Amino acid sequence: MGNVGAKEVPVLLSPEGLRIDGRKLNELRPIRIQVGALHNADGSAFVEWGANKVMAAVYGPREVHPRHLQQSNKAVIQCKYNMAAFAVDERKRPGLDRRSQEISKVIGEAFESVVFAEEYPRTSIDIYIEVLQANAGTRCAGIVAASMALADAGIPMVDLLPAVAVGKVAGKIVLDLKKEEDNFGEADLPMALVPQSGRLVLLQMEGHMTEDELAQALDLGVQGCRDIYEKMKQALRERYATGPIGGSA
């Protein structure tokens, strides 16, 4: 088991109601967030979420290249999501593909609705998300990382943007799918929440759910986002804490 290439469907839910990695239905994978991981970017963050490893870098606001993209009333937000060739078991063909273009677009649009772009007309805010290791939920991990990088870059925004996927696995609605659950489950529903307003700025779905299940999934996802939000705030606090952190010699 654990071999994802396998044709046979693994047991996704044990008789005791535990998931393939022993989690409960509403339990997140462990998350570790490191703010300011890169030196050359204006802001950056590295997120390890379960077996996902995602780096985000933010540059800007800065001059727009190419020039014709610039907008006279606000900053343009350019987002590039990329997955490394070595991020998955089978080598991924490197470079732009339909999947990464779609994800870049939806993440960029999600951030457009939280960033105060009007404050920096004729500039560009560039978000780069690099997936170094993938295990389902990389777009959510990317949003979390990018949102920390934006805060680290001092970019004004409505709120941080926690994100998580909910899915349907073995007939149950579960939080934060891992790879086997994503591959062999019945549905996958990634979402990104603005905690301040309670709005969802990203919501996609693959697979099937009943209306009741969808409502249940949304509730579970929003709660998951709020839990992640706390971890995000804690990571920023640790990075920017003022008091002495205990000096070294």
Added chain:
Amino acid sequence: MSRGHRPGHRGRGREGSSSSPSGDRTLVLPGEEIRAHGLKPGPGTYRTGGKVYASVLGLLAERPPLVHVIPLSGRYIPKASDTVIGTVTDVQGTFWLLDIGAPRWAPLHMTGTPWQVDVGETERFLRVGDAVVVQVESLDPTGRIGVTMNGEGLGKLEGGTIVTITPARVPRVVGRNGSMIDTIRQYTGAEVAVGQNGRVWINGTPEAIHRVSEVLRIIEENAQHSGLTERVESYLRSTESTDVQGPEEPPREHAHRDAPPRPAGPVEPDEESEDVEDEPTEPEAPGEP
């Protein structure tokens, strides 16, 4: 583990001058609700549904009638009359474009220089990559930045190297009344100029440039800790013997004499952002009578 709290050490009578607006210096994050105490939302905040929230990561400050957030990170946001260090990124017929670390490039018009420049002759004076010290003259709401090179301490920088630090850390590098920057100059013998935009120009022997860069790194990493001056001095002292075959006596006096003339001036610490940092532990000012 030096927490370096030294009671009774401050008292040169200048502390009161940095009009610190009252209010706590709490760290706030984007989206966090701020208790505005009836004040209006200022920079770094926004209001919605009758509540005020922070929009940037920074320190909360009250300056009636506004509450605002002093950013702790991010690009340099220009202020009028700031002295900054920039590099030329483009040359046009009548002006140069400068990268000063701000969101946008700043045009330096040929009339804003001490030189007699003819149209089309701009490239004879400054080329792409040249470093200059300029002053921010004008700002408009669309983010356009006007700079000038006419003024004391402004001009082209010859030689040396430029190191970039977070603009929020500039007051710590300069120190109170320039105390930190003087210490650095005296120990290393390097010429150092600090722009409010976080660009630091260093000129001197490779050894001196390395030591100054190292000091800047120490300051950036420990800016919020007390005892910063001690840390910097102990670094400078421990690296002393490697390049200066000086006597054992404190290097201060002779360094004073040998110090090269000051280059385009260190920019005085900007009052507001200085308030951001907790009070720097007052250094034993070198050469204080």
